[in-house]
Amino acid sequence: MSLSLDVNPLREGLTRERAVDPCIFVIFGGTGDLAHRKLLPALYRLHRSDLLPRGFAIVSYANESLTDESYRETVRGSIAAAGSYLPTTGSDWDTFAEHIYFVSRGENNNSGLLDLKNRLAELDPRIGTEGNYLFYFAIPPAAFASAARDLGYVGLAKDQSGHGWRRLVVEKPFGTDLESARELNRVLLSSFSEDQIYRIDHYLGKETVQNILVFRFANEFVEPLLNARYVDSVQITVAESIGIESRGAFYDRTGALRDIVQNHVLQILSLVCMEPPVSLDADAVRDEKMKVFAGIRKMEPHQVEDYTVRGQYTGGMLLGEKARSYREERDVDPDSTTETFIAAKFYVDNWRWAGVPFYVRTGKRLAKRVTEIGIQLKTVPKILFGESHRDEITPNVIALNIQPDEGISMIFQAKVPGLDYRIQPVKMDFAYESAFGESAPDAYERLLMDAMLGDAGLFSRADSLEATWEVVQPILDGWRIKNTSAYPYLPGSWGPRESSDLIRRDGRGWRRL
């Protein structure tokens, strides 16, 4: 028998059937907020779970002038702040810290890049990483293009020996409109090939988002229902109770449509709508998602005000505390018209979903933090129990709860005990935590692992990313042409009244969450 050594044959049947190749994880912007709050704690948790390879290093590349040792101390501080249960002393920390290195970009970017290249060349044979480097752009989006070009210029985008792999992870926002997204793709693709680029949307790393595929395609009873014949409408809610916090400068240029709808909401919508992929291969899944994006009806500028509602939170009281208005937030223009809330109605014009409205709403300072997909089925064609019961029978709902109480609920009708037919809706809940008793891994842990493993299934491909901008761009254009205002709403509410009007015009209402 000849062994196939493309994968490690000893891993079959183990908890981890695939393992990360020895590699160096290079963080551009290693002193920034994203690196300290998300990436380094996630890498540390992976280290503690023994999921990182033996040959492994983290090299941070940033403007500051730090030594390896002083950088490790800053990482220790941020990890202590990220979660008190992560130890920052003892053997776990020591073995993690010794994998961390720092290279300063310094005053001259070119010499900084050469320093980085030399450091990688020095580490590579010492820890056996065989030319495998992952570059993570935790830098401002405006710097993505030049950083990618620089990596190509100094020869780090491709392994010259041809044995190792090079990957690039890019954080959202990926462009600010269709044109800028296309331009960024063009620049990245001039240094890296598409299969090297991992465009991250951390929502896709959430366990419950991934469970949408399991719920749909591992349960025979679900899939026959999910089409225009049985589904009345779908609601996707991504609500935050907090305001914009310290992201004023970024948020004021961005708004809820670009920040949440263009990526998180459309990704969720695609998972709900897509046809079964032929496999779980990255491209098989992404091909099906791409078809959904292509099928979303593009709004004409004159339709935008009928299909969308913009909102902006005002000042007021929230849970007994005074909450400032959006325009009073730090780094926000006092006359800003940026939307902190959007409600919209989409249609997916394909055979399966023709005529089914998808209502989405997302915003800041709403009544509660909740992300939910509510799939409302049609009512039964005939009320068997007499017309007087029509009001008692409410439509069935399948609710997929993404956060904070991850799980699935179903609402159906049941007979109230008694001698006559009284009917009442009841709710059946599946709660992840009660069922499995353990918390899901952090989304970044999953996504960093996948990027290191070379599994791009949870990352956006260039064409699908541009396709999401093709959905969003007409809305941006319509708002600009019509000078659409953002309606005010109170903190702790579910957005402006006009949002209720949007759905009420169709004879429906927002789900009470």
Add this chain to the structure above:
Amino acid sequence: MNEHKKTYETAVSESVKNLSSLDSRLTALYTQAIEQGGAVPTSKAVMLNLVIYAANTELADRAFENASQILSHLTGRTILVDLAAKKTQPASVSLICGISERGDKRLCGEVIRLYADGGPVSGMTLPLLIPNVPVYLWVYGEIHSEDADFIDLLRVADHVVVDSRISGKTAPNLRAIDRLSKIDEGRRSLRDLGWISIQDWREATAQHFDAPSLRRCLEQIAEVTVRYSGSDASSVPESAPLLFASWLMERLGIAPTEVFHSRDEGYRISARQDDRPVVVRLFPEPSKLRTGRLLSVTMNCGYNGKAGTFTTEAVSDTQLSLTEDCRDICLPKKVIEAPDIADAQLAAIALSSYRKDRVFMKSIGLALQILRQLELADEKSTRFRL
């Protein structure tokens, strides 16, 4: 390896005079637990039925302790069949609760202990199973695969948990596991605590070859040496080292051809990988560790025209080190945590998976081949002596 460290924090129990009153007694216990829980809400979630089959009361007591430790993690109903116990009451019920990881819920599971007094147990057990959730049968102790009452219980199980580690009974135990796996055309999955206990070693050994260039070694194996805690090599090796060696051989396409053993040299398995000879040695060594526990694994091979040695070694009670001689590629030495895992944690891992472990079944098959060859060698040497 996953750890299930959760501890149970509420255990209320009482005897039951009549099995038909079990449900009302359990309801009363839940009410009691909710009252004790104070501000933390108490939830009942049923993920599984766990039937534990214990041949005597001592085993049943240990099984109860183990079930208590895992029930607050894997909530469900446990039916502990105490085969030998003589009690005036037919059963007792207990409620075991634990706080969830987030700390915002108390999750409870229930244990019904049946005192069988040597009588048939399937008739008492089957009506108590909660419908529509999987049934796990945990055979606590030796496997009674010939017993009709046991087979009746087995037939309702979706998954079976066994333990191959009964010292001195490697051959009958592995054969019994193999027989169990074939009942009803192998429709149920089998989990072996002995197999799970060497998962860290398998993981550590696999880690040597995660680097693609080092993986070439796996098709050029010359010698494998497995050292384990044990006193002598007089009859049959303990199940853990035997299963480990079988796993490695099965994964790497190494077929045993002959087996020898002696007190001084341990067990020597002559084998072939493709057309090349391979030697696999199992050495028992005196150690303060539990009998059968692995001490080191060394693999010698040729790759890229050179020889390589890859070693996984227990450097303390709780740690393994991974080293190799540095040739083309030097991976840093690595130490991983691999404590001897308690039975409750092993069982929790066994109960967390629904998957059939095909690699385990193939490894058992290869272990049985080795045992058969060992018996042949013993028969030959007996004939020679006669």
